[in-house]
Amino acid sequence: MFTSVDDVSARLAETGYLASPAVATTVFLADRLGKPLLVEGPAGVGKTELAKAVAEVAQARLVRLQCYEGVDESRALYEWNHAKQLLRISAGRDETWDEARTDIFSEEFLLSRPLLTAIRGDEPTVLLIDETDKADVEVEGLLLEVLSDFQVTVPELGTITASRRPFVVLTSNASRELSEALRRRCLFLHIGFPEEELERRIVRLRVPGLDEALAKSVVRVVGALRAMDLRKVPSVAETIDWARTLLALGADHLDETVVRDSLGVLLKHQDDILKAGAKLDLDAV
């Protein structure tokens, strides 16, 4: 898919995703070694975006499995379309049981869910397993089979093997420790907050109307907030939101009033806002 690390950075940048060297290197390796990529990091640094950008670059179909508490085999892999099976049975009253049985467990009645969909297709596919840590431990077991062999076994139909391996991205906010076995099958990438320079470029790219000097100030303030001991430090997504807010407010530079009034865009807890306000001397005016 990619010829070199620089190729990864350049092509991701074309889609509007500015990758750090770590991200570009790891994506390149995941493609080269054919291994799933486990991406961890705080919310809003672009983990999901990365999968979307890779899909766009590779002109691949993006199949997404959103994990949540209680997601199970029938939501992740496949299930039988019971209602349709019942209809089929009641429609063909005069056939024998054996005929009906072989018929209702055929492709036509199979509802394939993300994992099976990603494996079955012939076109290039990016499989995004989003917020893996939200799913129960049992689902990890399911993923192990899929990710190590890229195959799924449906008892009635036999084993379905991928003819073309999907590029797999798993994301996690580390709210639950993923099992060692799952981690071992993946390349590991931690996306942290970007370097000042990179973040400034990201902001400029995402908020085109913002002028260079203001973008610089925005990133510096966010950097200062991240160095504070807050409950929830602002992420890249919040930086972009804030830049948009400032643009909408028509602010052409930062001062106490503007920052104080818009701090809520960056910080999501009242005590964080108070703390940051005190540290930045916003109340001194």
Add this chain to the structure above:
Amino acid sequence: MSTAERLTSLVGALRAHGVRIGTGETVDAAQAVEALGLADRERLREGLAATLLHGTAQRQVFDPVFDLYFPRGVGAPEETSGDRDDLRERLAKALAANDETLMARLAVEAVDGFGGYGNSPASDGWSSYQTLDRLRPQTLLARVRDDVRGQQGMSGFTDRLLEDELRRRIEAFRVLVAAEARRRVAERRGRDEIARRAVAPTTDRVDFLFAGKDRLAELRRTVQPLARKLATRLAARRRRAARGSIDLRRTLRGSLSTGGVPMKPVLRRRRPARPELVLLCDVSGSVSGFSDFTMLLVQALHDQFSKVRVFAFVNRLDEITRLLEHGAADPEGLGARIRAEATLTGWHGSSDYGVALGEFASLYADALSPRTTVFVLGDARTNMSDPNLSAVQAITERARRVYWLNPEERAQWGTGDSAAYEYAESVEMHECRNVRQLSALVGRLLPI
């Protein structure tokens, strides 16, 4: 040394630091080296990290070890000035411009120029401490700040951020100097030894009793997600426990869409029983490192669980639940608040488990019920006073489970004034010296 050898000894050093790496990962790493080539060192670093590591916390061990096995260069730098003022001058410029490559080069020069000590081949080496002591980068702060202001003019609001930013850059420079000194020493003494000895352990292996103030902030970052993890794990267990008998009414209602054929059985949901937690914490001086940590844990648990009651003691015991406001994540302030507002000491200042446990059993017996799990956090060193085993027995009888987490090494139990083994007869006692042990324990111990 060939790349393969280098790679395997790197893996060996990481394993010695508790990073679990299988052969498969080593092979992946070798493939990564092949795919990336050796030309770009930072890419190589990221590639090896991606294939060898499995978690964020391991990175802080990986980076220094990588620097040792894939060093930036060999031997002394080509050009050094050896002139302190000149170096400081250039460092000030680099700090002002936030030029990281230049700072890295200056760190190399600084160690070479000012870090060397000793004059016999057997004893000499390079010291980052000595380098920084002579160079004093922190004293450049005011100057650089004024320089930057002079160039840019007072640029309004962001100007007030400048000083903190410079402080962080200076800190980064210190890290660079330390890495360079390690590299030079490793060249002399063998990198395997330095990789094992001079690289700080990951946070989850830092001994609570010896964790310094700077490590405490890191510990806090490790403990907070741990508490959240505990909460989700508990939720998961409760959910699993709900699988049981079939709820006929809801099964039939669900069968309407399939023409009255019940395709999906619906299970009856059990009402979740809410676990109650009681923590008894020794906050005396002998376990100060541990009790700071205890405070972190207590605070974190308190944020995650609604029913936690916390008691602190030295030789008297007092309830401190009211002092833990939700979200006020400030263990130092909390420690001070507890010492100021709670009655923890009687007529002497050393810990007395016997009296404290007795007070708990008699005054706060209402905190215990068949649903309560009690954690005692302390080293069981009771200063030769009566351990009051009957009080412990009384607590065990009333509570559902009682666990004792002891921050001392098991080999130390029962030595001197430690009553650990006496208590361990009636209470399940576990060695709990670092976050790794703690997370293993709590996952196993906490109630459903």
